[in-house]
């Protein structure tokens with residue numbers, strides 16, 4: 001018997017998809033690199049530059065409220081959040097990091113539009129540099145890939161639920 005389970009997995013094809021990138025300016029020498037990584041990944045995956053909206057906010061704390069505004073005002077297929085929190089000597093970092101992570105997670109559950117998480121939370125500047133295109137890849141690009149895949153997965157699941165039978169979203 002060669003029966004197999006039905007497998008749903010999104011493709012990495014961004015053709016025709018519209019994205020919003022909400023990026024904070026605090027530690028902008030890092031977040032600019034995350035933004036470059038995200039845009040580069042979207043374009044390499046088939047997105048058009050005219051379908052990418054970039055929204056800049058002062059700090060990571062402002063990201064969740066801006067995501068809510070964007071989703072209320074614009075028609076986008078996915079939102080990519082980018083920011084950089086670097087641990088200091090105070091508990092400010094911990095409070096903001098926890099709140100931002102929790103709030104973005106809640107938004108991802110509340111909205112049907114995929115929201116990916118590219119907010120760095122690091123102990124040191126060096127770690128942030130490594131995650132913004134040096135030794136540990138570019139987390140902005142990774143967040144862009146996750147957003148694309150989730151859009152395609154959600155579409156495949158919706159098509160499957162309607163009995164259209166395809167387990168992957170090849171049609172857009």
Ligand code: INI
Nearest residue numbers: 024026058059060061062083084085086
């Ligand atoms: N915002 C960041 O994005 N990263 C940080 O490391 C940071 N630290 O450490 O303070 C930070 N603070 C600003 C915060 O996000 C808000 O913009 C500010 O509190 C105004 O609401």
